[in-house]
Amino acid sequence: MRTNPLATVRNLGILAHVDAGKTTVTERILYTTGTTHKRGEVHDGTTVTDFDPQERDRGITIFAAAVSCSWDGHRINLIDTPGHVDFADEVERSLRVLDGAVAVFDAVAGVEPQSESVWRQADRHGVPRIAFVNKMDRTGADLDTAVASIRERLHPAPLVVQLPIGAEHRFTGVVDLVRMRALVWADGAETAGEGPVPDALREEAARRRRLLEEAVAERHPAALEEFCDRETLTAATLAAALRDLTRTGDGVVVLCGSAYRNRGVEPLLDAVVAYLPSPLDVPPVHGTHDGTEEERTADPAAPMAALAFKVNATPTGRLTYLRVYSGTIEKGDTVWDAGTRRTERVGRILRVRADRHDPLDRAVAGDIVAVVGLKSARAGSTLCAPGAPLLLEPPGVAEPVVHVAVEARRSTDTDRLASALARLTEEDPSLAVRTDPETGQTVLSGMGELHLEVAMERVRREFGLEVSVGRPGVAYRETVGEGVTGFVHRHVKQDGGAGQFAHVVLDVEPWEADGDEATERGAGFVFRSTVAGGRVPQEYVRAVEAGCRDALAEGPLGGHPVTGLRVTLTDGQTHVKDSSDTAFRTAGRFGLRDALRASAMVLLEPVVDVTVTVPEDAVGGVLGDLAARRGRVTGSGTRGGAAVVTATVPLAELFGYATRLRSRTQGRGTFTARPTGYAPAPATAVTTAR
Numbered sequence: 001m002r003t004n005p006l007a008t009v010r011n012l013g014i015l016a017h018v019d020a021g022k023t024t025v026t027e028r029i030l031y032t033t034g035t036t037h038k039r040g041e042v043h044d045g046t047t048v049t050d051f052d053p054q055e056r057d058r059g060i061t062i063f064a065a066a067v068s069c070s071w072d073g074h075r076i077n078l079i080d081t082p083g084h085v086d087f088a089d090e091v092e093r094s095l096r097v098l099d100g101a102v103a104v105f106d107a108v109a110g111v112e113p114q115s116e117s118v119w120r121q122a123d124r125h126g127v128p129r130i131a132f133v134n135k136m137d138r139t140g141a142d143l144d145t146a147v148a149s150i151r152e153r154l155h156p157a158p159l160v161v162q163l164p165i166g167a168e169h170r171f172t173g174v175v176d177l178v179r180m181r182a183l184v185w186a187d188g189a190e191t192a193g194e195g196p197v198p199d200a201l202r203e204e205a206a207r208r209r210r211l212l213e214e215a216v217a218e219r220h221p222a223a224l225e226e227f228c229d230r231e232t233l234t235a236a237t238l239a240a241a242l243r244d245l246t247r248t249g250d251g252v253v254v255l256c257g258s259a260y261r262n263r264g265v266e267p268l269l270d271a272v273v274a275y276l277p278s279p280l281d282v283p284p285v286h287g288t289h290d291g292t293e294e295e296r297t298a299d300p301a302a303p304m305a306a307l308a309f310k311v312n313a314t315p316t317g318r319l320t321y322l323r324v325y326s327g328t329i330e331k332g333d334t335v336w337d338a339g340t341r342r343t344e345r346v347g348r349i350l351r352v353r354a355d356r357h358d359p360l361d362r363a364v365a366g367d368i369v370a371v372v373g374l375k376s377a378r379a380g381s382t383l384c385a386p387g388a389p390l391l392l393e394p395p396g397v398a399e400p401v402v403h404v405a406v407e408a409r410r411s412t413d414t415d416r417l418a419s420a421l422a423r424l425t426e427e428d429p430s431l432a433v434r435t436d437p438e439t440g441q442t443v444l445s446g447m448g449e450l451h452l453e454v455a456m457e458r459v460r461r462e463f464g465l466e467v468s469v470g471r472p473g474v475a476y477r478e479t480v481g482e483g484v485t486g487f488v489h490r491h492v493k494q495d496g497g498a499g500q501f502a503h504v505v506l507d508v509e510p511w512e513a514d515g516d517e518a519t520e521r522g523a524g525f526v527f528r529s530t531v532a533g534g535r536v537p538q539e540y541v542r543a544v545e546a547g548c549r550d551a552l553a554e555g556p557l558g559g560h561p562v563t564g565l566r567v568t569l570t571d572g573q574t575h576v577k578d579s580s581d582t583a584f585r586t587a588g589r590f591g592l593r594d595a596l597r598a599s600a601m602v603l604l605e606p607v608v609d610v611t612v613t614v615p616e617d618a619v620g621g622v623l624g625d626l627a628a629r630r631g632r633v634t635g636s637g638t639r640g641g642a643a644v645v646t647a648t649v650p651l652a653e654l655f656g657y658a659t660r661l662r663s664r665t666q667g668r669g670t671f672t673a674r675p676t677g678y679a680p681a682p683a684t685a686v687t688t689a690r
């Protein structure tokens with residue numbers, strides 16, 4: 001039987017906390033697979049996937065980059081993602097189209113805050129993953145401690161399949177515990193030398209192999225059976241079970257290495273091929289058409305459906321990156337954008353390699369390719385066969401929390417600035433542009449200070465515009481501290497002609513959603529009706545609810561969105577002739593607006609959890625500074641010889657913190673922030689929150 005060629009495809013993401021080494025791992029994968037012939041370095045600005053000038057200047061990844069390479073008869077479509085929290089949406093869009101991922105950890109730091117966030121993101125998307133503990137060459141690197149932190153903080157069952165040979169700067173290779181062979185990368189060697197397990201490590205390797213077998217048998221029935229019969233597992237059984245456990249998420253294979261020193265990359269690639277799923281192994285994609293749900297399998301003969309997950313303007317033209325879920329897409333095809341309900345023409349189809357793009361005649365289900373010629377497709381658009389429309393669920397977009405006012409230095413550039421900003425939002429759905437109704441200023445909002453800084457720098461560099469940027473502000477919300485009951489609102493217009501009559505009685509109370517994501521204060525809105533005896537017909541109840549939702553857009557404190565409340569329609573009156581949906585919607589809207597004005601409202605501000613890592617002697621200064629920023633310290637300790645302080649800090653107080661911390665610690669301090677929701681803001685913020 002001929003195997004389905006899709007079985008040899010791996011759509012792979014590289015995920016981790018900032019600086020764990022994702023781009024370096026990607027670079028070594030491209031080198032090892034022969035895709036590049038030179039090893040690029042992040043610090044030299046010579047890597048393939050950090051190709052943007054700002055990425056090269058800043059030494060961080062900002063944009064997810066997709067490249068294809070081949071290993072052992074398999075095609076790997078690889079996405080290197082950014083680790084900084086401001087670009088988490090970029091990761092979210094990538095996760096949407098991936099079948100598997102490598103989570104990279106720093107062997108000294110273990111699980112860092114953003115690794116935890118991306119791990120949860122991957123959980124939500126059901127993306128199977130393997131762990132790569134990187135930087136084994138660093139002083140203080142320790143596989144066991146890193147694995148313990150993976151177990152403690154991420155709660156998977158780690159299945160450690162390697163034993164390191166040598167430590168820190170003497171880390172030279174690994175024992176492959178599945179095959180019980182040693183792989184050693186001699187200094188300067190390009191590839192691993194394979195040999196028997198060194199005598200000195202034989203006992204330890206056997207002990208760890210035993211632990212691995214036990215951990216696998218405990219979770220895998222077929223392996224358990226063999227283990228009970230023979231008291232050991234063959235390499236083949238072990239590998240098959242590891243593959244199953246990876247795909248079900250019942251265990252996470254852990255490997256280690258040093259990407260920088262090019263050690264451990266081949267076994268990582270072997271593990272990707274052996275354990276992570278192909279497009280055939282993942283569940284069919286779901287979409288909707290005319291309100292009914294449909295399923296499409298990864299079958300090249302099925303009607304075509306693809307999701308655009310990235311748009312990038314390059315010298316080659318406007319590249320739209322697609323994940324094809326079903327069917328076949330050919331160059332020259334006319335496709336249907338199910339969201340905008342427009343047709344688009346596929347000009348060229350490209351396989352993105354490191355330094356070149358290979359033209360393709362077609363792409364089939366399961367593939368990730370770039371397409372030239374699409375004019376209006378954006379990140380999140382579904383493209384499908386015109387005869388078989390289907391809308392795939394777009395990736396979620398987080399709500400922007402930080403904004404700045406932007407202005408062109410020359411008034412003649414105003415239009416060009418508007419079109420530059422429009423281009424940026426097209427490429428990055430987590431950016432938003434609006435005009436402030438009061439000041440008339442253009443306001444750009446995004447996920448954080450760095451996110452906006454990068455966007456403005458692009459406006460300057462790529463569009464050659466001189467712009468002035470205001471001080472950043474945060475997005476506030478309002479919630480109900482103490483509500484009102486029996487609030488009466490009458491909407492009556494009966495002065496000749498068609499009249500309007502709606503009478504509603506509302507209770508307003510604070511409300512907190514259950515569940516992990518929503519427990520933060522101020523989450524959600526619930527509406528219910530307790531009106532007795534049909535005094536208000538059901539369609540008017542729905543109209544009142546719609547009106548209330550309208551009212552949530554602007555709260556009484558400062559016109560901020562209102563959340564965290566329950567509204568109950570307790571009574572009402574209708575008029576035979578003059579009542580209508582419109583009248584009740586208006587009553588709902590102005591009724592709730594006035595009820596909120598009568599309630600005790602609370603202003604909420606976004607807060608973040610920060611983790612600050614500094615030399616021990618700088619801790620005092622850091623604590624004082626955090627207190628001055630209204631921070632609440634939640635923990636402190638040491639890790640790898642440095643002090644680590646965690647605190648919850650209002651986002652509004654964190655602007656400029658990165659620069660401040662660097663200068664206070666002579667560049668040795670780092671911090672990461674993770675949004676945790678909203679918290680009541682102090683009274684002084686109420687007057688300045690607009």
Ligand SMILES: Nc1nc2c(ncn2[C@@H]2O[C@H](COP(=O)(O)OP(=O)(O)OP(=O)(O)O)[C@@H](O)[C@H]2O)c(=O)[nH]1
Pocket residue numbers: 016017018019020021022023024025041042043059060061062081082083084134135136137138257258259260261
């Ligand atoms: N010692 C050591 N340093 C490494 C290793 N891998 C990466 N680095 C260094 O760590 C730094 C960060 O590496 P990157 O590859 O940019 O990390 P990243 O995860 O892509 O970072 P972001 O994309 O910004 O989140 C660079 O200076 C690398 O040279 C390693 O195995 N050992």
Ligand SMILES: [Mg+2]
Pocket residue numbers: 021022023024050060061080081082083
């Ligand atoms: Mg990177």
